[in-house]
Amino acid sequence: MAAYAALVSLMHIIDDLERHHSPPISLNKQQIQSLTENVMFLQEFLEAYNSSVSEEADPFEMRIADVAYAAEDAIESHIVAKIQLSRSRETIRSRFLSCFRAPKDPKTVSSNHDDEEMKLFQDVQNMIQEMDQIKSLAMQRNTEKVVLHDTRRSFVFASSSTGKNSSGMVVWSEGVLNGILERLVSDQREPQVIPITGMGGIGKTTLAKTVYSKKIIEQRFDVCAWATISQQYNTREILCELVSQATNKSKEQLSEKSEDELGLELYQHLIGRRFLIVMDDMWSIDAWDRIQRFFPENENCSRILVTTRLLHLSSQLNNNYSLQMEFLDEVRSWELFSKTVFGVGSCPHELEKIGKKIVENCRGLPLSIVVVGGILRNREHTLGVWESISQNLASEVNLDNDKFCMELLKISYNHLPVYLKPCFLYMGVFEEDDSVRVSTLVKLWVSEGFLKPMNGKSLETIAIEFLHDLVDRNLILVGEMGSTGSIKFVKIHDLLRDLCLNQSKKDGFYHVIGQSSPRGISSQRRVVIPMNTPKKKVLDDLQSMPRARSIISEYGNVPRIKNSGLLRTLHAYKFPYSEDERHVIKSLASQYVNLRHIAVRVGSMSSIFTSFTRLWNLHILIVSCIGKEFTAPAEIWRMPQLRHIEMKGIFYLPEPSSDDVVIMENLLVLEGIANFKCSEEVVKRIPNIKKLGINFIWRGGIEQNDYYCLNNIKRLCKLESLFVLCWSSFTASLYVLTFPQSLKKLTLEMNRGFEWEKMLEKIGALPLLEKFKLSYGCFGTGKWEMVEGQFPSLKYLELGLCRRLKHWTAESNSIFPRLEKLHLLYMVGLKEIPTQIGDIPTLQKIWMEFCGESAVMCAKEIVEEQVELQGEDLPFHVQVRLPRKNEALVQRLAGPNFEVICNSSS
Structure with missing residues (x-):
């Protein structure tokens, strides 16, 4: 999997250089042809390759990955050196003009340049020779071409996924459901804790959600709130979630409050009211002790529902009662399996016997049945295919429950087509139980470079299709649907997330700081910084990873890494905004010249726009600089590779000069622009824009009807989403606002x-x-x-x-x-x-x-x-x-x- 992702990523670098209007370097044409041929061959080989290695990384795949990584290193290191050399020349020229000092000998500078060019040529040639050897070995292997999935198929998905429906199927008896309901609505006046316990994947959370959504619960309780605890819990975030749900306040309104202030507000809101609190996925009594002190002991039949995998924890919460979730019996197991695979249809008679054998091997665990069903739903319904799955399951039948479940889930991973594996494993970079915004996930998948272009579709379209495919296989869960029927947020079951983390560690796909790595950390390409990681550990690990290309850190500052010029993805955006965390990045653009994706919060925009044009391949620019005014440099109109610009703050975009001839053909999203002037020059520059968000802020002296040229918006003939906010006193200009016929979403x-x-x-x-x-x-x-x-x-x-x-x-x-x-x-x-x-x-x-x-x-x-x-x-x-x-x-x-x-x- 890592090998395939590395090959696709390498091809993206080559394509970016070939298509760039002003590439920082040029590769030898013959070398490009040789590289491309080798990469395409090895991609096709891996698409059909069936590795026999299971417990460790496949050495042959890792050899392919290593040579692809080495080729990337050679090319991108040369890019960094070339840009730094260019900056050095500018500095010399500036000093000469200001101080009339002679610059360095131009022959020396030219000699350095020639040495770099020769080194690049030789390094790439070495990689080509290594790929030639690997290609020969691949051909000699005479690998059995077991094609797991047709990579050329056309993806067409309905708006409502079968995976979403199957994951919500009822898998328990009415007696279980009614028993919990009776406990919740009983007349016992003192508050009660009701634990639901059982192994992962057995349906505890699904049962709790079903109960929580019942009308009788809404009518019974004055306040209902739900919080997910998890192993790595954050008390303040849990309290913020509970207060937000209980009081209908947004989390932004609560962002400045401390843990104790939130706890006090929750206590004051709950006291005297009948409340139901659900605490999902609790792992320690410590988490309970930190939260329960803010629950008043009302004598009004209030209830707290807790789900946990730990039986001893449930007895600590309530030594008189807990619901122990049982495995499904044969009848319910078959019912769940049939609905997962066939929906409203029924199992063909010739597959029923082998199907029941498959279900038997799932041991009555709902998650296992649903995941295996997801495999079979997307495969041919033939006896041979089903027997193959049955044999894989039977081989694990003697393992204990936890290990069996993980091995079974691993089978579902092994049956993924190779192009879906990086997308699935990437779900592990997010915190446990996170709801991940689909738009964020898509941008990260694209910027990471492991999506292979196909059939002339945009990479964003391919990413959405892959996401639907993973949902359809029950490997990713739908968290929330959008208002028009599209998937807005996704989640992943914590057992499947564990699979992502374990498999990524084995393959070296990404490194989670604080965890061990079988391959060591010096060669890691992607870095994940979990919440609450000690700063010293972050610094120590980052300084040991000179090849890092991605940093995902949603909850904290990002220190500079060694060899930062090679970094391509920097995503550090989700963490709460505070005075201590404002200056996330300093002198960003002058160091991180290879960035494709920036999503950060900063205290000053100068850290982004200093030497901005040195970011030769920037695709995604997402910056939050709340409360500050800033204007983008005019050079932004000479960066046609940009695909997405999103600003939080007061961000002015200058008009492009009529002398500039660059067309921003790749720019699809432009959000957070203050006083946007849609002149003819602007319209010409952004012909393919799909999403536009503009804010009008009063600035004295500008109130003419035609100044903002809003009637030109109708000429953006591919625009699908438009957001316009105006709090200024003028309105005349806005009445001329016109809309293109392509518009699908409009917010005014x-x-x-x-x-x-x-x-x-x-x-x-x-x-x-x-x-x-x-x-x-x-x-x-x-x-x-x-x-x-x-x-x-x-x-x-x-x-x-x-x-x-x-x-x-x-x-x-x-x-x-x-x-x-x-x-x-x-x-x-x-x-x-x-x-x-x-x-x-x-x-x-x-x-x-x-x-x-x-x-x-x-x-x-x-x-x-x-x-x-x-x-x-x-x-x-x-x-x-x-x-x-x-x-x-x-x-x-x-x-x-x-x-x-x-x-x-x-």
Whole structure:
């Protein structure tokens, strides 16, 4: 796997140099041809290679990886040397001009350059000769071509994955579920801790989630909150999560509070209220002791539900009761397996016998059954294929449960096509139980260089297809769906994460600081810095890794590494912002010249933009510099390799000079731009932009209607997502804002005086618009009258804090023909909503938060009307959140398909 990823990465470097408008070096054409031929041959060889080595890294694969890494080192080291030499020349010239001192002998400089060129040529030639030898060995092996997967197949996936559904199947009896529910809603007044225990993968968390989501639980408890603990827990983060859920405050609002302050706020909010707290995946009594002191001992039937793998821990929490999860019996095992592999279909008769043998070897462990089912769902349903899987499982049957489960999961990894293995193993770089944003994962996969181009698709498209494939195999879990049906967050089961870490350690795919490495750390290419790693350990390890190409550190500062010029990926973005962590990077651009991906928080943008153009191959630029104003250097318009620019802070982008001829063809995302001027020059420079986020901030003297050229946005004919925020006092310029027909997502957040009626007609005419969010602004007439034919593709609509809207009506029954979700937020003046919304066949949910009583009653009437027409089994439901003072209304309205939540923090 590491060998394949290394070969793909090497080809990316060659391609980047070949396609760059001004490459820092040029490779010998004949050497490029030889390298390319060898790399392509070895890639194809590995795609069909079936290694016989299991416990350790395959020596032949590692030899391939080592030569690919050596070729990368030779090329990229020469790039760094060339850029440093160029900088040295500039420094000499500057000193000469300022001090009239003679520069170094140009013959010496030229000689150094020639020596570097000769060294590069010889190093690459050595790598070609080594690859020739490896190629000969590969041909001599006469390897049995067992093709595990057709790498040329076309990926087509439905919006709802079968993997997602199968992972949520009920695998326990009704008695188990009802037993837990009875404990939770019993009349025993003193608070109770209810442990659920059992081995990993047996379904503890799934059972807890099922119970937690029951309506009887929502109606029973005033406050419900869920926190995942894990082995490496962080008390402050757990408390922040609980307070956020209990009080409906965002985590940003709580970011400045200490651990004790959060604990006190949680205690004060829970005291006197009946609460249910779920503490998932607890590993030590110490974690319980640190958190439980903030739970008041209310005599009102409050409950705490704990899941743990440790039986002795459950007895410490409650010595009278715990639920021990049992393995599935034969009938339930077969039911789960059949649904995982065939969905609503049934197992063919000729496969039933071997299928039941496979299920028997899974020993009744739900995770094992689901993962093995994921393998078979994506393979041919033939007797030969299923017998092969059965033999692999049978060989592990005498192992103890924990080891058996890991070996079984390893079989699922071995059956992955080689191009999916790096993507799966990469999930181990994130913290245990993390919800990983899909957009972040895709960018990292792309920047790491192990995605192979295919069929003319963009690397981002390939990454999404690979992600769906892993979800479909039940190796990655869907954490959260987006508002229009795409996957927004993913997670990985902790046993599968352990597999990622173990396999990556064996293959040398990445090194986790604080852990041992069979191959030593000096040759490691990727570095993971876990949360709470001691600073000294980080410094010691980083200084011992001169070949590091990636640093993933979501929770802390990143010290400079040895030979930092070779670094390609620097992702240090997720950790909480604080005074101690502002200066994450210093003099970044002047040192890290090879970077492709930067995602950092900084105290000053000068650390990024100093010698910015030396980042010859920068693709991703994500920077948070909150509260500071800064302007990008004009040279940014001469960096066509950029694909993604995202800024947090007040970031101004200068207009490109008409003298520049560079077109930013690769730029797909441009977010966080202040006072964006969409002039003709800008439009010409970003023809392929797909996502644009702009903020308008008042700057004195600029209020002309045409200054920002917002009517030119319609000329961005590939734009799919647009976010516009305007808190400045001017509005005239914004009324000329126009939209391209390609737009799918639109978010507008305007000042209080902006009148929406002047925009809605042209927005409603957009043929592909799926997601539309309006915030603030006002309706000058107090009305929104919808007409037939508007919003033909809209799936999600959100109105928030739009002033003076009272009457929302429709003249036709045909409105929002594809609407799935409607979200109304703080629409306190709204008297009515169109009754025709209830007739929309695709409608799934109406969600109203803190809206006026008239609008809530209107929603209730819509539900009642539809119940009369369709019965209580409606395809949609309404969820309403009201302040505590409306508790009488809550009791009156709640019913089937109409859920009312009283906000206990009001």
